[in-house]
Amino acid sequence: MAFKLVSPAPHLARASRPFLQCLRRAAPTAQRRYISAYGYEQAKALTFTAYGEPPDVLKLHSHSISPPHGNLMTLRFLASPINPADINQIQGVYPSKPTFTTELGTKDRTAVAGNEGVAEIIALGEQVKQQGFKKGDWVIMKGPGFGTWRTHASATPEQVVLLEEGMREGITAVQAGTVSVNPCTAYRMLTAFTELKEGEWFIQNGANSGVGRAAIQLGKRWGYKSINVIRHREDQAAEEKLKKELKDIGADVVISDAELQSQGIQDRANEWTNGGREPIRLALNCVNGKAATAMAKVLASESHFVTYGAMSKQPLTIPASMLIFKDIHFHGFWVSKWSAQNPEEKKVAVKDVLELTRKGQFKDTPFDQIKWEWETKEEELIAKVKDTLEGYREGKGVFLFGKT
Amino acid sequence: MAFKLVSPAPHLARASRPFLQCLRRAAPTAQRRYISAYGYEQAKALTFTAYGEPPDVLKLHSHSISPPHGNLMTLRFLASPINPADINQIQGVYPSKPTFTTELGTKDRTAVAGNEGVAEIIALGEQVKQQGFKKGDWVIMKGPGFGTWRTHASATPEQVVLLEEGMREGITAVQAGTVSVNPCTAYRMLTAFTELKEGEWFIQNGANSGVGRAAIQLGKRWGYKSINVIRHREDQAAEEKLKKELKDIGADVVISDAELQSQGIQDRANEWTNGGREPIRLALNCVNGKAATAMAKVLASESHFVTYGAMSKQPLTIPASMLIFKDIHFHGFWVSKWSAQNPEEKKVAVKDVLELTRKGQFKDTPFDQIKWEWETKEEELIAKVKDTLEGYREGKGVFLFGKT
Numbered sequence: 001m002a003f004k005l006v007s008p009a010p011h012l013a014r015a016s017r018p019f020l021q022c023l024r025r026a027a028p029t030a031q032r033r034y035i036s037a038y039g040y041e042q043a044k045a046l047t048f049t050a051y052g053e054p055p056d057v058l059k060l061h062s063h064s065i066s067p068p069h070g071n072l073m074t075l076r077f078l079a080s081p082i083n084p085a086d087i088n089q090i091q092g093v094y095p096s097k098p099t100f101t102t103e104l105g106t107k108d109r110t111a112v113a114g115n116e117g118v119a120e121i122i123a124l125g126e127q128v129k130q131q132g133f134k135k136g137d138w139v140i141m142k143g144p145g146f147g148t149w150r151t152h153a154s155a156t157p158e159q160v161v162l163l164e165e166g167m168r169e170g171i172t173a174v175q176a177g178t179v180s181v182n183p184c185t186a187y188r189m190l191t192a193f194t195e196l197k198e199g200e201w202f203i204q205n206g207a208n209s210g211v212g213r214a215a216i217q218l219g220k221r222w223g224y225k226s227i228n229v230i231r232h233r234e235d236q237a238a239e240e241k242l243k244k245e246l247k248d249i250g251a252d253v254v255i256s257d258a259e260l261q262s263q264g265i266q267d268r269a270n271e272w273t274n275g276g277r278e279p280i281r282l283a284l285n286c287v288n289g290k291a292a293t294a295m296a297k298v299l300a301s302e303s304h305f306v307t308y309g310a311m312s313k314q315p316l317t318i319p320a321s322m323l324i325f326k327d328i329h330f331h332g333f334w335v336s337k338w339s340a341q342n343p344e345e346k347k348v349a350v351k352d353v354l355e356l357t358r359k360g361q362f363k364d365t366p367f368d369q370i371k372w373e374w375e376t377k378e379e380e381l382i383a384k385v386k387d388t389l390e391g392y393r394e395g396k397g398v399f400l401f402g403k404t
Numbered sequence: 405m406a407f408k409l410v411s412p413a414p415h416l417a418r419a420s421r422p423f424l425q426c427l428r429r430a431a432p433t434a435q436r437r438y439i440s441a442y443g444y445e446q447a448k449a450l451t452f453t454a455y456g457e458p459p460d461v462l463k464l465h466s467h468s469i470s471p472p473h474g475n476l477m478t479l480r481f482l483a484s485p486i487n488p489a490d491i492n493q494i495q496g497v498y499p500s501k502p503t504f505t506t507e508l509g510t511k512d513r514t515a516v517a518g519n520e521g522v523a524e525i526i527a528l529g530e531q532v533k534q535q536g537f538k539k540g541d542w543v544i545m546k547g548p549g550f551g552t553w554r555t556h557a558s559a560t561p562e563q564v565v566l567l568e569e570g571m572r573e574g575i576t577a578v579q580a581g582t583v584s585v586n587p588c589t590a591y592r593m594l595t596a597f598t599e600l601k602e603g604e605w606f607i608q609n610g611a612n613s614g615v616g617r618a619a620i621q622l623g624k625r626w627g628y629k630s631i632n633v634i635r636h637r638e639d640q641a642a643e644e645k646l647k648k649e650l651k652d653i654g655a656d657v658v659i660s661d662a663e664l665q666s667q668g669i670q671d672r673a674n675e676w677t678n679g680g681r682e683p684i685r686l687a688l689n690c691v692n693g694k695a696a697t698a699m700a701k702v703l704a705s706e707s708h709f710v711t712y713g714a715m716s717k718q719p720l721t722i723p724a725s726m727l728i729f730k731d732i733h734f735h736g737f738w739v740s741k742w743s744a745q746n747p748e749e750k751k752v753a754v755k756d757v758l759e760l761t762r763k764g765q766f767k768d769t770p771f772d773q774i775k776w777e778w779e780t781k782e783e784e785l786i787a788k789v790k791d792t793l794e795g796y797r798e799g800k801g802v803f804l805f806g807k808t
Contacts, residue, residue, distance in 0.1 A: 095725075095729045288724055307724060307727040307728060308728060309724070309728070310724030310728075315721050315722055315723045315724065316721070316722045316723075316724065316727065317719045317720070317721050317722075318719055318720045318721075318722065318734070319719045319720075320692055320711060320713070320714030320719065320720065320736075321499075322736070323711040323720065323734065323735065323736025324711060324712060324713070324714075324736040324737065324738045325499045325736070325738055325741075326736075327735075327736055327738070327741070328736070329733065329734070329735050330722070330727065330733070330734035330735075331727065331731075331733050331734075332724075332726070332727025332728040332729070332730070332731055332732070333728065334728045334729055334731065337729075337731070
């Protein structure tokens with residue numbers, strides 16, 4: 001997933017800055033797009049030159065992008081979420097590595113953080129036009145590694161997926177900017193490993209996560225029933241509130257991990273599934289550890305168990321009998337790899353999810369909107385990234401770019 | 405897998421015994437088949453009425469079988485192995501349960517031990533003849549639960565697989581009697597989970613087991629290369645001897661579990677596989693525990709890992725990254741279930757293995773032949789079963805029935 005950014009030589013980038021600051025002072029509200037006299041687009045990006053903890057390594061870097069020609073287009077980002085994988089990527093512990101390059105006019109090779117987002121095409125070369133793109137179109141990233149925590153970027157058509165007019169209609173930037181990872185993960189896991197029949201069940205943990213909420217809603221649409229496991233809360237009222245919230249978006253059953261691991265769970269599962277006549281044939285796991293093994297125990301024979309995360313930081317422990325006699329199949333799922341290898345399938349998933357969103361049948365995960373204006377300070381942005389680092393958040397941070 | 409045994413009423417079975425003993429005394433060598441004047445076949449079987457340790461619960465039970473009619477045939481067993489699963493079944497810890505019945509003329513409901521074996525048809529009803537069976541034919545069990553630790557049995561065509569003349573040619577009773585479990589397990593695991601290409605590798609632990617030796621030889625025939633893991637032996641010479649033994653039947657690489665878990669294993673694997681260009685795409689596991697996880701680590705991405713045993717009595721522990729990023733799929737395999745559900749596929753596997761055996765391309769696992777004559781005492785037979793119970797044996801016990 002290499003990408004090319006065309007920028008003027010470093011000395012030009014440096015030269016244009018005082019000129020822009022002057023422009024900004026002259027017309028702070030009327031002229032908010034800092035575009036130089038020569039058509040250079042002024043951009044800011046959260047970058048890193050070495051792996052490490054985000055507050056230590058992230059820098060807000062300013063550069064400029066030359067007018068696009070040929071197969072290049074200039075993108076203005078609208079919304080880019082902070083996903084846990086983005087953090088892991090900055091830490092260097094994520095297998096999908098970003099591209100480190102000096103193309104943004106830096107002395108050292110640097111990478112732009114972030115993997116998901118939606119952008120508007122604000123300028124484009126002739127070849128891009130011939131491929132059906134036009135100014136004002138929205139695009140999402142085709143695969144990981146593009147670098148989406150930035151105001152602007154230069155891209156080629158191969159790096160993006162166009163959201164055609166019909167797909168974009170009635171969709172907010174946040175909705176489009178967060179459709180690629182969580183909803184697509186849920187979409188693919190519910191369909192790729194086994195063909196659930198209407199009325200059959202799946203069980204998932206981390207059910208209040210972005211993926212979990214997407215799975216509840218997609219499953220509901222497709223006629224699947226869901227058992228949803230959330231972490232036990234000391235605050236009983238908070239636990240009940242969350243249970244209700246998930247039921248409101250379509251969860252059939254919501255239990256805590258403590259309930260899942262308690263004695264009577266098999267009897268309860270029998271009740272829910274009409275004595276196993278409506279079998280639980282799929283499990284989605286982002287927790288691992290004992291709570292994940294407990295989830296596998298309520299599956300019907302010959303079911304599939306898909307792991308896409310490990311919030312407990314524990315491995316998955318499987319008794320031999322579960323493999324040999326119960327014939328449960330254990331798989332993993334990584335949305336980045338799937339997106340990169342199957343762009344057409346991804347496009348179908350995105351289209352379906354946006355269609356449901358438009359109809360009001362697919363609700364957003366609660367967001368923490370982080371405004372990123374031209375004036376927003378480096379430390380403010382990095383503080384928000386740090387928030388995501390520190391423990392599990394119910395809501396999810398999304399950079400929402402001001403019309404700079 | 406219910407089976408029907410037709411026997412005379414209990415009082416008849418009891419009545420016939422003194423008569424037979426008399427016959428035996430009268431003609432101890434000339435007349436060795438104890439057949440009553442009315443055509444009743446005299447039989448002995450290792451049976452149990454309740455689950456427990458084999459020495460505690462097994463009894464040698466004598467009964468008689470009435471002349472077959474309709475869709476019944478009388479079988480004389482030739483060879484029946486003692487498999488670990490048979491022991492687990494007697495202990496009551498095996499999911500495939502035997503049928504407990506009073507049809508053998510017992511007061512309490514009793515089951516016959518053993519699941520694998522080969523038998524000769526010695527008498528058959530008219531309907532069985534019409535289905536192409538004849539006296540002298542050899543049959544193996546279609547699925548588990550028939551009870552094969554016995555001299556004779558009554559069966560229906562649905563319970564057996566006929567070894568046609570061509571299949572039986574040049575095959576010993578021990579070879580035919582041990583083809584259903586271990587060689588079929590290896591056959592199926594090497595073919596069902598991924599399509600290995602010639603020159604590609606599989607890795608397996610417990611490589612000197614019956615399944616392990618079968619996998620080495622079948623793999624070799626099909627052009628697959630094998631890395632074979634055996635338990636580390638304190639006695640270096642014994643370890644080397646075993647390594648050579650496995651290489652002699654076609655193993656490409658043989659290492660101990662200590663070597664597998666040592667530092668340089670990834671480099672060695674790279675060497676063997678030509679830098680991964682001939683990938684290791686399948687793992688066969690009958691051990692579990694850390695040594696199994698270590699085996700998964702040398703697999704190429706998107707490979708399959710199949711568990712069919714857990715000799716270490718440990719679960720399987722899988723790091724999340726192995727599922728999510730390396731995309732390894734973990735399955736289980738249970739030959740009993742497969743046989744019961746896919747009799748035709750089983751027949752093909754049996755035919756292929758016997759064909760290779762006939763050509764001298766498939767060597768038997770070392771056997772401990774246990775003679776079972778009419779005179780063999782209960783305690784002798786049970787002592788041999790106890791041997792299998794006590795720890796892991798290199799060789800495998802097989803009851804070899806005298807021409808009673």
